[in-house]
Amino acid sequence: MTRRPSTRFDQNRWTARLVPALLILLLLALVATLLIIALSMVNVI
Amino acid sequence: MNLISLLSTLISFAFTAVVFQRYLVRKGPHLLMWSIGLLLYGLGTLSEVLLSLSFNPFVLKLWYLTGAMLTAAWLGMGTIHLLVRRGRVAWGITAVLGLISLASLALVFAAPLTASAGGYQTPLAVSAQYKDILVRSGAMTALTIILNIFGTLGLVGGAIYSAYLFWRKQVMLNRVLGNVLIAAGALMPAMAGSFVKAGLADILYISELIGAILMFLGFLLSTQKQKAAEQVLQRVETAR
Numbered sequence: 001m002t003r004r005p006s007t008r009f010d011q012n013r014w015t016a017r018l019v020p021a022l023l024i025l026l027l028l029a030l031v032a033t034l035l036i037i038a039l040s041m042v043n044v045i
Numbered sequence: 046m047n048l049i050s051l052l053s054t055l056i057s058f059a060f061t062a063v064v065f066q067r068y069l070v071r072k073g074p075h076l077l078m079w080s081i082g083l084l085l086y087g088l089g090t091l092s093e094v095l096l097s098l099s100f101n102p103f104v105l106k107l108w109y110l111t112g113a114m115l116t117a118a119w120l121g122m123g124t125i126h127l128l129v130r131r132g133r134v135a136w137g138i139t140a141v142l143g144l145i146s147l148a149s150l151a152l153v154f155a156a157p158l159t160a161s162a163g164g165y166q167t168p169l170a171v172s173a174q175y176k177d178i179l180v181r182s183g184a185m186t187a188l189t190i191i192l193n194i195f196g197t198l199g200l201v202g203g204a205i206y207s208a209y210l211f212w213r214k215q216v217m218l219n220r221v222l223g224n225v226l227i228a229a230g231a232l233m234p235a236m237a238g239s240f241v242k243a244g245l246a247d248i249l250y251i252s253e254l255i256g257a258i259l260m261f262l263g264f265l266l267s268t269q270k271q272k273a274a275e276q277v278l279q280r281v282e283t284a285r
Contacts, residue, residue, distance in 0.1 A: 009218040015282055019212050019221055023205055026228045030201045033232060036239035037193050 047097035049250045050090045056257040057087035064264065074135070075126035082120030085111040090253055093171055100165035102158055108171055109179060110153045115146055117235060118192040121199025128203050142195075145188065152185045172241045172249045197235045204228035204263075219274030223267030230259025 009016055061083040068076035089112030095104045122142055129135045161177040181189075208224035211217050233256035237249045266274060 007216045009215055011212075011215060013218070013278075013282065015222060015278055016212075016218055019208065019225065022225050022229075023209060023212070026201070026205050026225065026232065029232050029236065030197070030205065030228075033197060033201075033235050033239050034194055037190055037197070037235075040190065040239070 047094050047250065049254050050093035050097070053090040053250070053254045053257050054087050054094060056254070056261060057083055057090060060257065060261045060264070061087060063261075067268065073126070074132075074139075075123040078119055078123035078126055078139070082116055082118075082123060085116040085119055086253075086257065089113075089116055090257075093250065093253075096165075096171045097167050099167060100162065102162065105158075105162075105171065105175065105179060106153050106156070109175060110150060113238070114149050114153070114189050114192050117196025117200065117231075118142055118146070119196070120231065121196035121203070124199050124203030124207075128206065145192065149185070149188055149192070152182060152188070156180050156182065156185065170249065193235070193238065197231070200231045201228045201235065204231065217274075218278060219269060220267045222278070223263045223265075226259050226263030226266065228263075230256045230261075230263060232256075233259065 011017070061080055064076055064083060065080040068080055089108055092104050092108035092111065095101065096108060119142070122139055125138060126135045129138075157180045158178055159180060161174075165174060165178065204224040204227040208221045208228065211221045211224070233252040234249065237252035241249055266277065269277065
């Protein structure tokens with residue numbers, strides 16, 4: 001029986017190092033977008 | 046002719062075909078919901094192409110129903126099926142979304158048009174003109190907003206959460222980055238739609254194109270076999 005190759009990755013790879021910053025940026029953009037949609041509901045904008 | 050929307054249409058229909066093909070093989074309900082969402086995405090951008098050629102009331106209503114109301118919600122529904130382990134809960138939400146979608150369809154196609162329809166200008170963006178043409182009832186506007194909040198939260202929030210889970214476990218970097226691309230791509234038209242609602246600059250067409258490309262790339266990266274995905278990432282890293 002052959003072992004499946006590991007899917008683990010090194011968090012020091014530069015593509016991996018980008019991830020935390022990207023996730024925070026995306027989260028902020030998501031909150032901003034939802035806020036604009038919600039504000040348009042109450043006719044603030 | 047609106048070439049940007051034409052390109053978005055071709056990409057989103059190709060994306061739909063890839064996802065639906067995967068659904069036929071794997072049978073995951075999330076793939077079916079995403080296929081529906083992507084089909085709606087393509088119908089929305091196709092409507093923009095048609096409306097850039099000539100005005101048609103049916104196409105304007107199809108654009109509003111698919112692009113403004115239903116696309117985000119059905120894409121988000123797919124992600125909810127992927128993340129919510131209890132199938133009954135996910136199917137319950139799907140049933141509610143199905144009913145709301147039918148109600149939306151009835152409301153949009155029953156909505157009257159104003160006399161401004163006669164002055165529709167094909168070179169201008171439909172998103173800059175629809176407010177003066179389509180009479181939107183309070184229920185229609187409320188449903189549009191609720192569906193968009195639900196869909197954006199489901200799709201973008203779900204992709205960010207998935208990326209975080211894989212990141213924390215330090216497995217499948219391709220899925221981490223694939224989900225980052227999906228979240229970024231989904232945010233593009235959602236943000237542009239919010240700008241349109243707020244009366245800001247109209248960047249809807251280009252954001253739809255970038256959104257479709259990023260989501261497609263993200264899906265392909267996430268679903269590649271591990272060895273092939275690793276080769277892609279190695280190429281990206283050495284090209285830096």
